[in-house]
Amino acid sequence: MGLALDRLISDLCLGAPTADLVAACETTLALLPVRTLDDAARVLDVEAAALEAEGCGRIWRIAVLDSVRDLLADLVRAGRSTAVRPTAADRELLLLEREWLALLAQVERGTGASQADADALWSALLAVADAPAQGLVGALVKLRVLVRVLADTATPESPEFRLLATTLAAVERLAAGLVAAEGVRKAAEVDALFTAAGHVMAPITPPPALIEDASRDTGLSALTVQRVYSTMMRLIGGNA
Amino acid sequence: MSIALVLPATGGLLTVPRPRLRFPAIITRRGDLPDPGPPEPGLVEINRQPLRFAADWQLAIAEECRRQQTLGPAVFHYLQASNLLTRCLYLSSETADGPLLFRYIGVPTRTCLGDDWARANLGKPDTAPSDGLVNGVDAQYREAIDAGQPVYNRVFVTDVMDTPLSYTHMLVGWRLPDGRRAVLSALELL
Numbered sequence: 566m567g568l569a570l571d572r573l574i575s576d577l578c579l580g581a582p583t584a585d586l587v588a589a590c591e592t593t594l595a596l597l598p599v600r601t602l603d604d605a606a607r608v609l610d611v612e613a614a615a616l617e618a619e620g621c622g623r624i625w626r627i628a629v630l631d632s633v634r635d636l637l638a639d640l641v642r643a644g645r646s647t648a649v650r651p652t653a654a655d656r657e658l659l660l661l662e663r664e665w666l667a668l669l670a671q672v673e674r675g676t677g678a679s680q681a682d683a684d685a686l687w688s689a690l691l692a693v694a695d696a697p698a699q700g701l702v703g704a705l706v707k708l709r710v711l712v713r714v715l716a717d718t719a720t721p722e723s724p725e726f727r728l729l730a731t732t733l734a735a736v737e738r739l740a741a742g743l744v745a746a747e748g749v750r751k752a753a754e755v756d757a758l759f760t761a762a763g764h765v766m767a768p769i770t771p772p773p774a775l776i777e778d779a780s781r782d783t784g785l786s787a788l789t790v791q792r793v794y795s796t797m798m799r800l801i802g803g804n805a
Numbered sequence: 806m807s808i809a810l811v812l813p814a815t816g817g818l819l820t821v822p823r824p825r826l827r828f829p830a831i832i833t834r835r836g837d838l839p840d841p842g843p844p845e846p847g848l849v850e851i852n853r854q855p856l857r858f859a860a861d862w863q864l865a866i867a868e869e870c871r872r873q874q875t876l877g878p879a880v881f882h883y884l885q886a887s888n889l890l891t892r893c894l895y896l897s898s899e900t901a902d903g904p905l906l907f908r909y910i911g912v913p914t915r916t917c918l919g920d921d922w923a924r925a926n927l928g929k930p931d932t933a934p935s936d937g938l939v940n941g942v943d944a945q946y947r948e949a950i951d952a953g954q955p956v957y958n959r960v961f962v963t964d965v966m967d968t969p970l971s972y973t974h975m976l977v978g979w980r981l982p983d984g985r986r987a988v989l990s991a992l993e994l995l
Contacts, residue, residue: 748982751877752897755987758881759895759909763927766891768920769912801891802912802994 574614605739608732655703658696662706665689666713690714701740708733769798847964849937851945854973859957862889863975863991867955876979876987894974894990896931896946901984904930905946913992917966938962942974946988950978959995971995 668689672682693710697703712733715726771794779794780787856864869883870876884890891912896905907930910923926932931939942960949956956976963969975991 745982748875748877751875752979752981752983752985752987754878755876755881756897756908758878760927762881762885762890763907763909763923766912766915769915770920798912798916801888802916 574611605736608735611728611732652699652703654697654699655706658693658698658703658706661689661693661696662710665693665710669713701736701743705733705736705740708736767798847937847962848969849941849963850961851941852959852961854957854959856955856957856975859973859975860993862887862892863957863973863993865889866893866989866991867975867977870955870977870989876981880989889991892991892993894992895987896990897981897987898985901986903985905943905986905988906930911992913972913994916994917970938965945974945976946978946990948978949976949988950980950986953978953980 665686668682668686672686675682690710693706698707708729712726712729715729771791776787776790776794779785779790783790785793856867859867865887866884866889870880873879873883881890884893890909893909893911894907894914895909896907898905906928907923907926908928910927915923931943938960945956945958956978957973958976959971959973961969961971972992972994974993976988977991978986978988980986
């Protein structure tokens, strides 16, 4: 995987991406087994190289992309479970994304966007861009917003849009895989917890030695101890 | 004028006809016992109930599972911290298509079927001593897992214990990300 990406990045650094190069990027990224956060960060390197090759005017997008790439690198260091854990910061990002999309839909429904609408949209977009992401959920929000901005401002055939859409798909696949793996791990843990608890349960019918010991220790008759034990078991079984 | 009683010449005894006693066949001799026929099958009734009819603790478990959304250690820790774990039964499969296996058998089930049965069945598929109950409850487990919604039933079964058994269960099922299945049953004996 590393070699394939290095070759793509090297080609992109030579100049603005050509249609052939973008097609090659799409094919390569679609086929690459993006299984780790590190893989996803490397995929973003390709997109960053493509944007940088486009030249000035892409600074804001590069900054967003760089922040996502840096986040993925942080997540690599923090571990997989941290990456898929929903955080307050990521929930805030989801909220900001919804607000921006709602505003966008409202403006699109209107007869003509006023300057005030444009300012509000830009503010909402900057709010998403400036808010920090902490996990894959947040990273995906940033990428989704970027793709949507490109969808509105660039043609669907433009290299940067196609590459970013491919990148987003790769990271989404990775996130879905990590979430599934986390779910499997948690469920296996639950099985182990229940099984361990099942093996240490007090018996419904206590062995005679237990009754005799309790009778000797408490001074109660064996029959009384037996009754106390039965009552206790009924109580913990919810059948008092 | 005198009236004379003339007795028959058979010994001078008044004979009264006696009814012939007939003994029922059942006590004539052992070999005459009527054919008992095939044994009566156990009765199993599983009746769906609205969730609102469940006990408050059963509803609390269903609500907590809904809140957690996915099956994770938090569900187990909730049951343990609320002392409701011992009222439950938990099963999960090893594979997507495999049978549900007992992982935890709580007090209500062990009260009915015994400690030895529980020990012997941990890690094994459901083999309660009633085929009707096993098949009937298995369908309920499948529904809870596939629908992703809690299922609440009242169950009546006659061939598990010496006396008829009646209980309710709240079933919460999960389909895990790797295709495995799991179900939690919160049982209340009636």
